[in-house]
Amino acid sequence: MADGLRALRDADVRVATIAFRLATANLDLCQDVAANAGVVLHDADQYSQAARDEARDVFGLGEWPGVSGVVSEGPADKAGIRADDALIAINGEPTVPRSPTAKVRESRRGDYAQMGRLLTRLQTALAQGPVEIELLRDGRRITTTLAPVMACASAIQLMPSKKLHGGADGQMISITTALVDFAQNDDELAIIIAHEMAHNALRHRASLDEQKVSRGLLSIFGANARKIRDTECAADHIGLFLAARAGYAIEVAPNFWRRFGRTYDFGPFSDPTHPSGKERARAADATIAQIEELRTRGAPVMPTADCP
Numbered sequence: 001m002a003d004g005l006r007a008l009r010d011a012d013v014r015v016a017t018i019a020f021r022l023a024t025a026n027l028d029l030c031q032d033v034a035a036n037a038g039v040v041l042h043d044a045d046q047y048s049q050a051a052r053d054e055a056r057d058v059f060g061l062g063e064w065p066g067v068s069g070v071v072s073e074g075p076a077d078k079a080g081i082r083a084d085d086a087l088i089a090i091n092g093e094p095t096v097p098r099s100p101t102a103k104v105r106e107s108r109r110g111d112y113a114q115m116g117r118l119l120t121r122l123q124t125a126l127a128q129g130p131v132e133i134e135l136l137r138d139g140r141r142i143t144t145t146l147a148p149v150m151a152c153a154s155a156i157q158l159m160p161s162k163k164l165h166g167g168a169d170g171q172m173i174s175i176t177t178a179l180v181d182f183a184q185n186d187d188e189l190a191i192i193i194a195h196e197m198a199h200n201a202l203r204h205r206a207s208l209d210e211q212k213v214s215r216g217l218l219s220i221f222g223a224n225a226r227k228i229r230d231t232e233c234a235a236d237h238i239g240l241f242l243a244a245r246a247g248y249a250i251e252v253a254p255n256f257w258r259r260f261g262r263t264y265d266f267g268p269f270s271d272p273t274h275p276s277g278k279e280r281a282r283a284a285d286a287t288i289a290q291i292e293e294l295r296t297r298g299a300p301v302m303p304t305a306d307c308p
């Protein structure tokens with residue numbers, strides 16, 4: 001269990017690091033921007049009951065929320081914030097010491113409510129500029145100033161699951177641990193995260209809702225399926241631009257989508273709302289050719305259309 005928790009933490013920080021790099025490198029392309037501190041927080045309650053005691057032991061999580069990890073060279077790292085520090089105050093206001101309700105204590109599932117409120121509070125403070133942070137490390141109190149950078153708004157969460165799944169609801173990007181494991185390196189993982197970030201940057205969820213496109217069982221029929229497919233094509237295309245501009249090796253994309261398709265496309269229900277792995281690989285080739293051409297000319301790597 002301890003090794004599993006450490007692996008989960010490593011994956012969480014890895015995902016946050018790639019998202020940070022994508023979100024900061026593409027600031028000029030995003031309409032929705034937010035302060036980003038490059039820090040991943042956690043508390044004991046967010047772990048399932050089965051893992052909670054172990055999480056306390058492994059991460060030293062007591063009554064306070066703690067630092068799961070920091071993005072290397074990011075704002076929190078530069079402020080001297082370290083993994084396993086306890087976060088005890090933001091701008092002089094104490095973070096809420098852990099006081100789980102009976103309901104949370106008895107729940108087998110993790111409870112994210114308190115952490116969600118803390119993240120909102122930190123985000124609100126960071127939006128005003130540098131924030132004074134008080135930490136507890138090996139029993140010593142440490143005060144530091146956290147100066148965030150601006151980035152594309154791109155909160156991201158890692159969901160423990162055996163399913164290959166990613167999603168973007170307009171604010172939050174979610175990807176499963178299975179999808180992280182499926183990616184063979186950071187370049188492939190960047191292509192997945194950039195795809196979801198593109199959905200949010202292009203405000204796809206809001207536009208599908210406006211068009212009353214059903215994402216449920218009925219989504220596989222007719223015009224619904226086509227509209228969702230269009231957003232998928234756009235997210236793949238723009239996502240590759242985001243990844244290229246952040247310095248990731250986008251040449252891995254065609255093979256990645258073919259491999260993904262071999263795992264994902266088969267089964268009793270093929271999903272007509274999503275292009276097949278082969279189609280996505282072909283489209284990626286076309287997008288990569290466009291980006292190469294811009295680079296050869298020394299032109300800025302700016303997307304000119306939604307789809308190749």
Ligand SMILES: [Zn+2]
Pocket residue numbers: 195199231232235
């Ligand atoms: Zn998508």
